[in-house]
Amino acid sequence: MGEGQQRRVLVVDDEPTIAQSVAARLRAEGFDVDIAADGPSAVAMAAARQPDLVVLDVMLPGFDGLEVCRRIQAERPVPVLMLTARDEETDLLVGLAVGADDYLTKPFSIRELAARVHALLRRAGRAAQLDGRKIVLADLVIDVVERRVHRAGDEVHLTPTEFQLLVHLAGRPRAVLPRERLLAEVWGWGEAAGTRTVDSHVKALRRKLGADLIRTVHGVGYALEVPR
Structure with missing residues (x-):
């Protein structure tokens, strides 16, 4: 549009x-x-x-x-x-x-x-403007063009927001991203009142992709761990 x-x-x-x-x-x-x-x-x-x-x-x-x-x-x-x-x-x-x-x-x-x-x-x-590429981190494969995610060879279906959050974390593997930064860069919010939204989406990603994938840094935010 x-x-x-x-x-x-x-x-x-x-x-x-x-x-x-x-x-x-x-x-x-x-x-x-x-x-x-x-x-x-x-x-x-x-x-x-x-x-x-x-x-x-x-x-x-x-x-x-x-x-x-x-x-x-x-x-x-x-x-x-x-x-x-x-x-x-x-x-x-x-x-x-x-x-x-x-x-x-x-x-x-x-x-x-x-x-x-x-x-x-x-x-x-x-x-819609994400650049066309694949992100491969061990057994995690994110196809940004087709908007598809595979873990250990199995396709995992994510909502649009879950997909964008995962891409954002995977673009900086092991880096700790504060909740406030994720709200600003993924959700486009300029204030921190909705940090529970981030927590809920991270829980959904863990449920679908495995609890080992995203590390919580208490009081700060989250980091995507490279699968072994």
Whole structure:
């Protein structure tokens, strides 16, 4: 999509006050916004309208936001910002596992949501511009052109954000990257309030690629260890 074209956002929430407030703010930011209030209509609207980003509540009638995310991502990968009333680590990890890129816990600031939307779209643009190459570190192979990852010969399916975080860490193997730096360079955030987002994505990568791959440096950040 060119610079002059209007970005489209799909807002999915069954609480009309929240949906309208989010939509009004995003329209004021220059986005074309559609609204859906339940799971089935969200999936149908995503297929028909092809949004550039989805703001998606977890608790929905019909079927929940996790199922919506799973179905949308199966058809066409798109950045997803999940909204959840719960802050349990397992809920957040499940959301990341089905393809969500980021999350906000209710109640949230509309200003913060708008900032996250802009950051996600910037990150999606950067991901499309990754230079064509392979990163090979022992049994870990990252094909940046085809956006595929293999460990010990087995293909591992990552979400777009997990892939970009892995590429970022693998580009500086063994170097310790602070959480704040990862937030700025991978997520495009200028402040450190979302460091738990980094932690959640690292946990997802460890679950998929092996606990030995990413080392935690307590109080600082993470480093990718070269597999033996």
